[in-house]
Amino acid sequence: MDSLNINILTHGGIKKTSVLLSGGNVSALEPFDGRVDGSRLLIPSFIDMHVHFRDFEQKGKETVGTGSMAALAGGASAVCDMPNTVPPVDDKETYERRRSLFSNDSLCDYLINFCVYDDASLEEARLVDPLFIKVFLEETTGSLILDERKLEELFKLRKPIALHTHLEGMREGIKLSKRYGTHLHICHVSTKEEVEVLARYKDENITCEVTPHHLFLSSDYDVKPPISSERDRRYLWGALGNIVDIVASDHAPHTSEDKERGAYGVSGVETTLPLMYTALNRKNITAEAFCKCMHLNQGALLSRLGRRFGFKAGGRGDFAVLDVGSKALLDPSSFFSKAKHSPFKGMELDARVSETWVRGRPFFVDGKFTEYAKGREIEKDSI
Ligand code: DOR
Ligand code: ZN
Ligand code: ZN
Secondary structure: OEEEEEEEEEOOEEEEEEEEEEOOEEEEEEEOOOOOOOOEEEEEOOEEEEEOOOEOOEOOOOOHHHHHHHHHHOOOOEEEEOOOOOOOOOOHHHHHHHHHHHHHHOOOEEEEOEEOOOHHHHHHHOOOOOOOEEEEOOOOOOOOEOOHHHHHHHHHOOOOEEEEOOHHHHHHHHHHHHHHOOOEEEOOOOOHHHHHHHHHHOOOOEEEEEOHHHHHOOOOOOOOOOOOOHHHHHHHHHHEOOOEOEEOOOEOOOOHHHHHOOOOOEOOOOOHHHHHHHHHHOOOOOHHHHHHHHHHHHHHHHHHOOEOOOOOOOOEOOEEEEEOOOOEEOOHHHOOOOOOOOOOOOOEEOOEEEEEEEOOEEEEEOOEEOOOOOOOEOOEOOO
16 A cells, blocks of 8 residues: 555646555545645556557567567656568567567557458457557558448458548548447547548547647657648647647657668657656646647547557556656766657757556666566456
């Protein structure tokens, strides 16, 4: 049994709270009247819903070990791993191999995805139970593109689908989601047009995410989809927490040599929460929108997909503690990720992650991983 008296960020602002943890869960959350350390701020249950932890044959870019350390150092209690690995997670055997790799090597909690891009992987998709079946409809790292004409067969399986797509593919996905009642998650929206289509057609089976690089960056960087225009960027900020459900890093690690050759991707799992807190602190986003897109909507999405996640009385004890009393310059050379580069290098951050807790235990404290830091797959909700 652990208890903390601490400032918590809620959608209504910062609240002094007494947190009681037992058996991995939050057993009570009560208003607290006494003194708390003003430099510590609890951010509930951040999960990074879009990371590429590579490994298998690309250990030089990232391993599940280094990626999961980076996640905890970035304040994420859990991650959702993408399947465009080498080899790809495209059959039951590789899917099970990915699960045991995470079970052995991940320091944070996790969910695993599966990739469908041809007839064989479509058949194998019937045999597995991933969080999402990931589909690429356009070119990016890995070249696992599904012919759009096969999309309908996949939606008929009624397994949740995460789509990396252009605008037309998104329209097609929305149509099929409505026809079959299949959950559709649109990855990394980056333009006003995409958000407008979503605003018009979104229902409880359709969710979407935005990345920090599409929100913050105004100069070019090698990434897919490409960096947004100023017009798009402003629109994305305005849609955060309402049309755009969640922020996810799309952590896509590459070696420095591969980056120099133009590989797509941002090393982002360690910087998403500090960047978003900085936006909150500078009043570029409200506490309500922050809480929605950084934890409340992730919790709602996972609960809809049958997984138990989210910081509340009776829920899992997952949270980060930020040190909001000191500023720091973003320095990729200090990343735990193997990909020690960032388009945000040198940016001033208004907080640093001092602790990350998972299932009621501190996994990461002041730059070090504790004896508890051993990840598990986020289990199916038993209710
Ligand atoms: O920039 C990206 N990198 N976008 C993607 O969609 C894939 C990712 C990767 O795996 O490198
Ligand atoms: Zn993508
Ligand atoms: Zn991605």
